[in-house]
Amino acid sequence: MQPTANFTAANLTRSLLRRSRQGALATLMAGSGDPYCSLVNVASHYDGSPILLISRLAVHTKNLLADPRVSLMLDERAAGDPLEGSRIMVAGTAEEADGELKAVLRRRYLNVHPSAEGFADFNDFSFFRIRLSGVHLVAGFGRIVDLKPEKVLTSLDGAEALVAAEQNAIEHMNRDHREALNLYATRLLGAAAADWRCTGCDPDGLDMSADRHDALRLDFPRRVATPDELRVILKDLAEKARAAT
Known part of the structure; x- marks a missing residue:
């Protein structure tokens, strides 16, 4: 994959944040600190930050409740060689939502994953929002870029x-x-x-x-x-x- 003249790292990253519906969530094992990776469904907040709906019975939820530092990989799932598709690794902290924020995350998540409505309100399930600390984009040869959150998140000021x-x-x-x-x-x-x-x-x-x-x-x-x-x-x-x- 060769770089093109119209390649914009921030635009591609924003698109992946909005279009991705699944991702690989990396957490740290509670107690040992060993890395742990799992597949999760995702949606996005108004500003583009990822939303998770996860159960406290799951290992990854127990991990992030003990240490909220996480990373999340989102990719284009390209046909053929998957390494030719663009992907981002989002780093940040997972924050459990309650009150008004929980209502917002619930609505936006269920708009994307309507089948989750059947268990979204179970007592062991919670909505989390990942607060970005950085993004690493890999989009092919010559297209490896580190981006700060303010470069990829949508400003809601005045909106x-x-x-x-x-x-x-x-x-x-x-x-x-x-x-x-x-x-x-x-x-x-x-x-x-x-x-x-x-x-x-x-x-x-x-x-x-x-x-x-x-x-x-x-x-x-x-x-x-x-x-x-x-x-x-x-x-x-x-x-x-x-x-x-």
Whole structure:
């Protein structure tokens, strides 16, 4: 894989944070400090930081409750040689959520993993958010970059109105604008036709997924901070998609 002129490490990292649905979680064994790795499902907070829903019965949960330092590897799961796909290693601390933050993490996680609703409220399950301390990107030959969190996370400053309206926007898009979502996926992002649905939105873009298909990230051409700005930009993107061949 050769570097290309339009390669931007921060943009690729942000895309992987938003599109990834599974990852390899590394924790430190309680007591011994030995490394331990496990497969987990992930979602993302408004700012892009990873969200976990894990059981206290699991070894990795016992580990991070004793020492919250973790790393999480997310990759593109490329066809063929998996080492040719881009991947990131996120380092940080796992913080258990409660109160209002727990409600936010629960909603965003279940939008991405609706099948988890059946056990999300079990007493032994908890939502965690990984607070990033650094990101290591490997994207092929000549594309190995270390990034600070502020370079890859989405700023939420001034976007409180959009954040508050997110769930209504998701439900509106999924109820009334499935055609537009499919156009975004097929004509703007080059994906196969499917029953694409919206799973999240934030100031920088829209997240979508479909059964048996990879998740997609539609980056906005400009930052949005209010529901009205979101409505305008989604309308503009739908018109652009309809005009595309």
